[in-house]
Every structure is written in C-alpha cells, then in structure tokens.
Amino acid sequence: MPPIKVKMLETEGGKGGAKAAPSKRPRAQTRIQREKQEVILEAALDVFSREGFRGATIDQIAEAAGMSKPNLLYYFPRKEEIYQRLLAEMLDIWLAPLREIDSVGDPVPELRSYLRRKLEMSRDYPRQSRLFANEMLQGAPRVLEMLESDLKALVDDKAKVIEGWMDAGKIVRTDPYHLIFSIWATTQHYADFDVQVRAVLGKDRGGEGRFEDAARFLENLFLHGLLPKT
Amino acid sequence: MPPIKVKMLETEGGKGGAKAAPSKRPRAQTRIQREKQEVILEAALDVFSREGFRGATIDQIAEAAGMSKPNLLYYFPRKEEIYQRLLAEMLDIWLAPLREIDSVGDPVPELRSYLRRKLEMSRDYPRQSRLFANEMLQGAPRVLEMLESDLKALVDDKAKVIEGWMDAGKIVRTDPYHLIFSIWATTQHYADFDVQVRAVLGKDRGGEGRFEDAARFLENLFLHGLLPKT
DNA sequence: TAACGTTTTTTCCAACTGGTCAAATTTCTG
DNA sequence: CAGAAATTTGACCAGTTGGAAAAAACGTTA
Numbered sequence: 001m002p003p004i005k006v007k008m009l010e011t012e013g014g015k016g017g018a019k020a021a022p023s024k025r026p027r028a029q030t031r032i033q034r035e036k037q038e039v040i041l042e043a044a045l046d047v048f049s050r051e052g053f054r055g056a057t058i059d060q061i062a063e064a065a066g067m068s069k070p071n072l073l074y075y076f077p078r079k080e081e082i083y084q085r086l087l088a089e090m091l092d093i094w095l096a097p098l099r100e101i102d103s104v105g106d107p108v109p110e111l112r113s114y115l116r117r118k119l120e121m122s123r124d125y126p127r128q129s130r131l132f133a134n135e136m137l138q139g140a141p142r143v144l145e146m147l148e149s150d151l152k153a154l155v156d157d158k159a160k161v162i163e164g165w166m167d168a169g170k171i172v173r174t175d176p177y178h179l180i181f182s183i184w185a186t187t188q189h190y191a192d193f194d195v196q197v198r199a200v201l202g203k204d205r206g207g208e209g210r211f212e213d214a215a216r217f218l219e220n221l222f223l224h225g226l227l228p229k230t
Numbered sequence: 231m232p233p234i235k236v237k238m239l240e241t242e243g244g245k246g247g248a249k250a251a252p253s254k255r256p257r258a259q260t261r262i263q264r265e266k267q268e269v270i271l272e273a274a275l276d277v278f279s280r281e282g283f284r285g286a287t288i289d290q291i292a293e294a295a296g297m298s299k300p301n302l303l304y305y306f307p308r309k310e311e312i313y314q315r316l317l318a319e320m321l322d323i324w325l326a327p328l329r330e331i332d333s334v335g336d337p338v339p340e341l342r343s344y345l346r347r348k349l350e351m352s353r354d355y356p357r358q359s360r361l362f363a364n365e366m367l368q369g370a371p372r373v374l375e376m377l378e379s380d381l382k383a384l385v386d387d388k389a390k391v392i393e394g395w396m397d398a399g400k401i402v403r404t405d406p407y408h409l410i411f412s413i414w415a416t417t418q419h420y421a422d423f424d425v426q427v428r429a430v431l432g433k434d435r436g437g438e439g440r441f442e443d444a445a446r447f448l449e450n451l452f453l454h455g456l457l458p459k460t
Numbered sequence: 461t462a463a464c465g466t467t468t469t470t471t472c473c474a475a476c477t478g479g480t481c482a483a484a485t486t487t488c489t490g
Numbered sequence: 491c492a493g494a495a496a497t498t499t500g501a502c503c504a505g506t507t508g509g510a511a512a513a514a515a516c517g518t519t520a
Contacts, residue, residue, distance in 0.1 A: 030466070032517095050368055054285030058508060071468055073509065111456070130367050133422070137360050137367075138280050140425045147429035155430045171456045177431060178447035179456075182416045185423075189415035192363070195370040199377035200385045201407060217408035225455030226341070226401040226409075260496070262487085288478060301498055303479065 037075050040065045041089075044082045049130040052138065053083050087135060087142060090128045095151070097121065098180075101158050107165040108223065115183060115218050122191035123211045129191035155180060186218055267305050270295045271319075274312045279360040282368065283313050317365065317372060320358045324351065325381070328410075331388050337395040338453065345413060345448050352421035353441045359421035385410060416448055 043064035047056045058079055062072040076082045097117035101110055122129055140147060155177065162176035190197060190211065198206035205213075273295035277286045288309055292302040306312045327347035331340055352359055370377060385407065392406035420427060420441065428436035435443075 032467075036467090052282045052285050052364075052367075055282050056284075057506080059506085068469065070470085070509085070511095074467070077509085079508065108457070133363065134282075134367055136423050136426055137282075137364055140429075144425060144429065147426055148432075151426075152430050152432060169458065172450070172454065172458050174450055174456070175443055175447045177435075178444055179451070181419060181423075181427060181430075181444075182448065182451060185415040185419035186412045189411060193366050193411075193415070195374060196366055196377055196381075197411060199370075199374065200382050200411075202378075202382060205407075213405055214408055214411075217405045218412065220402070220404055221409070221412060221452070221455065223455050223457050224402065225451065225453050226404070227338070227453050228399065228402050229459055260488090262497075266497090287476080289476085298499065299478085300480085300500080304497070307479085309478065 033075070036065075036067070040067075040072055040075055040082065041086060045086055045127050045131065048083055048086060049127040049134065052134040053079075084142060086128075086131060090131055091143065091146070093125070094121065094128060094132060095154065098154060098158060101161060103161040103164060107162075107170045111183075111222060112219055115187065115222060116215060118183060118187035119190065119211060119215055119218065122187050122189075126191035126194060129188050133188070133192045183222070186221075190214055263305065266295075266297070270297075270302055270305055270312065271316060275316055275357050275361065278313055278316060279357040279364065282364040283309075314372060316358075316361060320355075320361055321373070321376070323355070324358065324362065325384065327351065328384060328388060331391060333391040333394060337392075337400045341401075341413075341452060342449055345417065345452060346445060348413060348417035349420065349441060349445050349448065352417050352419075356421035356424060359418050363418070363422045413452070416451075420444055 040061065043066075044056075044061045046064055047060045050056075051060075056079075058069050058072060061082070062069045065072060076085075097114055100117070101114055135141075135143060158180065159176035162171075162179060165171050166173045166176075197210065201210060270291065274286075274291045276294055277290045280286075281290075286309075288299050288302060291312070292299045295302060306315075327344055330347070331344055365371075365373060388410065389406035392401075392409060395401050396403045396406075427440065431440060
C-alpha cells in the first residue's frame with residue numbers, strides 16, 4: 001500500500017539547502033541537513049501538537065529546536081511545509097495497526113491486538129495523536145480529501161472483514177463502522193485527553209500503570225460488555 | 231452543586247458598558263448589551279472551537295459577529311475573557327449528564343440514559359465539545375485546577391456509585407474510571423472527529439442518522455460487548 | 461591553503477495582532 | 491425634544507508574525 005499523501009508543496013526534494021544552487025544539480029543531503037531537519041521536525045511536533053497550526057509560531061519551533069528562526073527557515077522555507085510533512089508522516093504510522101487487521105485470523109485475538117496496538121500508539125506517540133486531533137478539530141482542511149478517499153477505502157475494506165466475522169457467527173452482529181470509531185475513540189482518548197485522565201485518576205493511579213489498566217478494561221468492554229453473562 | 235468556576239478575571243459584572251461609569255453605580259444591563267454579548271459569544275464559540283485560543287483572532291470573531299473589532303472590545307475588553315466565559319459556561323452544561331447519574335436507579339437504564347445524553351450533547355453542542363477538546367490538547371492550562379478538584383471529586387463520587395452496582399452483582403466488576411473515560415471518549419468522538427466520521431461513512435450514511443446508529447451501537451457495546459452470549 | 465559550497469547570523473520588512481483613545485453617532489429618559 | 495448615557499467608528503500603536511536578502515562564518519576537498 002502506498003504511503004499516504006497529503007498534497008505537499010514539493011518539500012524540497014533534496015536540492016541541498018533550499019535556496020542554494022539554482023538549477024545546478026540536485027546534490028545529496030548532507031549529514032547536517034538530515035540531523036537538523038530531524039531536530040526541527042521533533043520540535044515542531046511538540047509545538048504544533050499543542051497549539052495547532054495557526055497557534056504555533058516559527059519562533060517557538062525554532063527556539064524548541066535550539067536555532068534561530070532564519071536558520072530554521074533555511075531548512076524548511078515554509079511553516080506550512082513542516083506541518084504537512086508531520087501530518088503525512090503521522091498518518092502513515094497511525095493507520096498501520098488498522099492495515100494489519102487480517103481477515104483470516106480469529107476475531108478475538110485480532111481485535112484484541114488491534115486494541116492493544118492502538119493503545120500503545122497513544123502511549124508511545126501521544127503528540128502525533130494530538131497533532132491529528134488538532135487537525136480534525138479544525139475541520140481537517142489539509143487531509144479531508146485523503147480521509148474521503150484513502151481512509152474511507154481502508155475502513156470499508158476492514159468493515160467487510162468484520163462483517164465476515166459476523167457472518168461466521170464469531171461475533172455479534174453490529175455496525176462495523178461504529179465499532180472501528182469506538183476503538184479509535186477509546187484508545188486515542190488516552191493521548192488526546194491525557195491531562196484530564198491524569199487529573200481524574202490522581203497522583204497515585206495516573207502513572208504509567210494507567211495504560212495497563214486501560215488495556216485490561218477495554219479488552220473486557222469490547223469483548224464482554226458490562227452485563228454479567230446470564 | 232455550585233456551577234463550575236474557571237478562574238475568571240472579573241468578567242465585567244455589569245458595570246453597564248465595560249469602560250463607562252467609573253465607580254458611579256453598577257447599572258443594569260441594557261437590552262443591546264445582552265443581545266450583542268450573546269452574538270459575540272456565539273461567534274467566538276465558532277472561532278475558538280475551530281482554531282483554539284491562540285489560533286483565533288479578535289478580528290475573526292468580530293467579523294463573524296458582524297461588528298468592528300473596537301466595538302467587540304467594548305463589550306469584552308479582553309480576548310481571554312470571552313474564552314474563559316465560554317469555557318466556564320460549557321463545563322457546566324457538559325458535566326450535567328454525569329451529575330444526574332443516580333445511585334438508586336438500576337444500572338442498565340441509568341447507563342443507557344447517560345450514554346444517550348452524552349451523545350445528544352455531541353449532536354447538539356458540537357462546538358462546545360471541540361472547544362473543550364482544544365483546551366485539553368493544549369494541556370488544559372485554564373482548567374487544570376478545576377479538573378483536579380471539582381471534576382475529580384465528581385468522578386470519584388460516580389465511580390463509587392458504579393462500584394455499588396458491581397457489589398450488587400448488577401454489572402460485571404471492572405474499572406469504573408476507565409468506564410467513564412470510555413463513555414466520554416466514544417460519545418465525544420462524534421463531535422470532535424465529526425469530519426472524519428462523515429468522511430468515512432460517506433454521503434449516504436453521514437447524515438443525521440449517524441447519531442441513531444451510534445446510539446444503538448454504543449448501547450449494545452457497553453451492555454453486551456462483541457462476543458455472543460454462549 | 462584557496463576556493464567553493466554549506467550553514468548561520470544580522471538586518472530588515474510588510475502584514476497582522478491585541479488593544480487604546482477620542483470623536484461621532486445612536487438610543488434612552490425625563 | 492433636550493440632555494445624558496450608551497454605542498459605534500476611525501485612527502492609531504506597539505509588539506508579533508512569517509518570511510526575504512545579504513553578508514558573514516564555517517567545512518571540505520582539491
């Protein structure tokens with residue numbers, strides 16, 4: 001499956017320093033270039049995921065990256081470019097777990113591992129989750145197209161897989177789309193609403209253990225629900 | 231229970247036009263004052279819920295409210311004030327459903343109606359939900375305190391109610407906190423990630439009917455889970 | 461080490477930002 | 491209707507913003 005594309009403004013394919021060498025010949029990327037770009041993206045993820053696109057400033061990002069604003073702009077000539085790059089990178093890893101859902105597998109281990117993987121993503125990549133959430137809140141101006149095409153296609157596909165499980169009587173007949181939504185919602189909640197979760201759980205239960213608790217809870221919820229088996 | 235307080239910068243208690251009448255006597259609010267403030271808050275909700283605090287500009291809000299920037303500032307001298315007012319108003323209605331959960335009731339209708347009410351809020355007040363989500367993504371700088379005190383207390387209380395149900399064998403023994411989180415997450419998802427939901431469901435299923443479908447699905451999920459009763 | 465390409469810094473700019481202020485206009489009240 | 495109070499407007503301001511330009515500093519390699 002091809003990597004997800006956010007309409008990108010030609011992110012400086014590798015001219016060797018954005019503004020240099022007009023039409024001479026595309027040089028390979030320097031070590032410094034790779035490193036600094038990494039640092040910048042890292043810092044930008046921090047800022048964008050907190051403030052959203054409009055709320056974030058190049059100065060903030062530059063400061064977080066430990067360099068001057070013009071220096072940063074040397075590597076990424078536009079704010080928009082950094083953001084879109086992060087978004088695209090993000091969407092790719094973010095949807096990987098869903099892609100892995102396999103029709104041949106049994107639903108129980110399959111769903112269980114999907115839940116777990118999504119929860120692990122929330123634990124290990126919370127900023128990416130928040131970046132995406134921010135974009136959604138703004139109405140997804142930059143990814144709407146891809147949601148309607150790529151994402152929809154992917155979910156349609158997996159919904160069919162789930163329906164297959166229902167046909168085989170392996171799981172209860174229900175709406176596969178809303179099932180997927182609820183898995184997204186419950187797992188991403190731990191990244192996007194992390195502050196709230198910690199605040200409510202309090203000092204004692206708000207530590208790393210919360211993810212284990214959440215995993216156990218969600219597994220039970222999705223498999224058995226709340227009512228005792230009569 | 232007292233209304234939730236966000237530390238507010240004295241939102242102009244009613245001096246009758248923010249800058250007027252220094253120390254004369256607090257006049258009652260004019261009709262125009264009430265009306266315009268309403269219009270402004272309405273417009274501000276639109277903008278803040280999309281762009282977040284930093285991303286929103288007074289100009290945008292003024293334009294959406296159909297007035298000039300200085301005119302808007304006549305009613306709310308600070309951007310921060312508008313935002314905090316919205317936040318406080320919002321938290322109050324937002325938590326109402328949770329407050330209503332009753333210990334004497336039976337868990338099934340009680341949880342069912344909580345789910346429904348929360349989902350209705352997502353349908354009827356999506357902007358408020360997104361406003362709150364935006365605040366959470368930013369790390370809840372303005373409401374963290376109240377989350378740690380008021381909200382925690384409220385959830386602690388309701389968690390006890392739920393535990394009572396477990397003790398009585400009415401529902402399966404599980405973590406009441408994560409149960410509440412998952413109800414929040416699943417229901418608010420339909421407001422916060424509305425674009426995504428619509429995009430994935432497509433034109434045909436993305437209409438208003440999606441809330442009925444979601445309600446049915448969530449009810450089943452929370453009560454019975456996915457595995458067929460053996 | 462000289463020459464060249466890369467990286468960084470300094471300076472600058474026009475547009476936008478939140479907000480002020482006084483004057484002009486409108487609305488209300490007696 | 492007159493006068494006072496409330497509302498609206500236009501001009502303005504200092505600080506911030508995204509970004510351009512050019513020069514200075516640095517690194518590499520012939």
